[in-house]
Amino acid sequence: MRVESVRGMRDILPEEAWVWQAVEEMLRQVFALYGYEEIRLPVVERAELFSRGVGETTEVVHKEMYVFPDRKGLELALRPEATASVVRAYLEHGLYAKGGVTKLYYLGPMFRYEKPQMGRQRQFHQYGVEALGSLDPALDAEVMALAWHLMEALELRGEHLLFRVNSIGCREDRPKYREALRSYFAPHAAGLCPDCQRRLEENPLRILDCKEPACRELAGAAPRATDHLCPGCKEHFGQVLSFLDALGLVYVEDPTLVRGLDYYTRTVFELASRELGAQDALLGGGRYDDLAELLGGAPTPGVGFAGGMERLILVLTGQGVGAQERPLLDVYVVPIGGEAKRPAVELLTRLRKAGLAADMDYVGRSLRKMMEIAGKRARYALILGPDELVRDQATVKNLATGESQTFSLAEVPERLRGLAERSC
Ligand SMILES: [Zn+2]
Ligand SMILES: [Zn+2]
Structure with a gap:
């Protein structure tokens, strides 16, 4: 089990x-x-x-x-x-x-x-x-x-x-007040719940906490602490x-x-x-x-x-407070093909060191599936495809607007930080 x-x-x-x-x-x-x-x-x-x-x-x-x-x-x-x-x-x-x-x-x-x-x-x-x-x-x-x-x-x-x-x-x-409560509740003892009947002896103040309707009603007219x-x-x-x-x-x-x-x-x-x-x-x-x-x-x-x-x-x-969006990742890295894996892993580390929350797929999802995950979890997708890699570049896609920009791999963390800060 x-x-x-x-x-x-x-x-x-x-x-x-x-x-x-x-x-x-x-x-x-x-x-x-x-x-x-x-x-x-x-x-x-x-x-x-x-x-x-x-x-x-x-x-x-x-x-x-x-x-x-x-x-x-x-x-x-x-x-x-x-x-x-x-x-x-x-x-x-x-x-x-x-x-x-x-x-x-x-x-x-x-x-x-x-x-x-x-x-x-x-x-x-x-x-x-x-x-x-x-x-x-x-x-x-x-x-x-x-x-x-x-x-x-x-x-x-x-x-x-x-x-x-x-x-x-x-x-x-306290003793004077307890006594006042005791003499008030004692004649009504039979109407109190079993717990309060015990409290009447032990600590009548606790009767005032009781949630039983009968006890609450009696408590409403009980002597006031402020009078003692x-x-x-x-x-x-x-x-x-x-x-x-x-x-x-x-x-x-x-x-x-x-x-x-x-x-x-x-x-x-x-x-x-x-x-x-x-x-x-x-x-x-x-x-x-x-x-x-x-x-x-x-x-x-x-x-x-x-x-x-x-x-x-x-x-x-x-009240609808705190219903604002759950915090997203800044960037989801999307490597296309086995060649892109190594540069993607390196880039992830650089992004994180630059203070950007970043992640990627580790279960071999398809490109379409990775983009779907990116859309749910991140503000930007960073796409590393064969075309980008030959030019030492990456495509950055703004997942809210759909706009794409291309940056050189070397400047990606800095550029992304600029974008992320501006759209905060
Ligand atoms: Zn006092
Ligand atoms: Zn009670």
């Missing part, structure tokens, strides 16, 4: 991969505008990193994480998200020693054992940023402005974007909103927004496309001022966000 890929682990084929490259390139450029540098993290971590950082009672850790022992019995996990890893690396390598705010971004695969569906795979890809080392509410707003900027740079029109924002307070506020904030958190949230106003970012306050991970404190947000409907966030994030301590490090405030590449690419393709 033929070996096939694992359910939920999808190949990204060349016809799609170039769109990913273009989007990744754009993301990197915008991250750099805000002073972020890339960090590349392992996909395998100790499972403990996530049970402590993300939280034992979260869906992600409780139900969706890939956990397995290595050959010596060490409990490992495929990372379900990257924030905990970024903070681990920050602490492990003493990145705080430089002082100020450390700004890091990442791109890469994450793993969650969920039911695979359109735009959501078990191996999925995230882009994200983390800014570590400051409590300043202006930084929360800057991170959100960066998220907005990304979507605009990707030509997702601004009028369709909307932030949902909330503050879930600090660890001093200490003066410091209230002040912080007010400032975040005033910076958002100053930056002209469109937002609504959403008291049911808590995000599915335990490490969040104070500001939480999601950026949604209004066209996709309220449930479909493009990215989400917030502050996590206690995460470093949860991982055994010194107190380090942080704020960031992560978004899904699959979802982003789905939206972009849906």
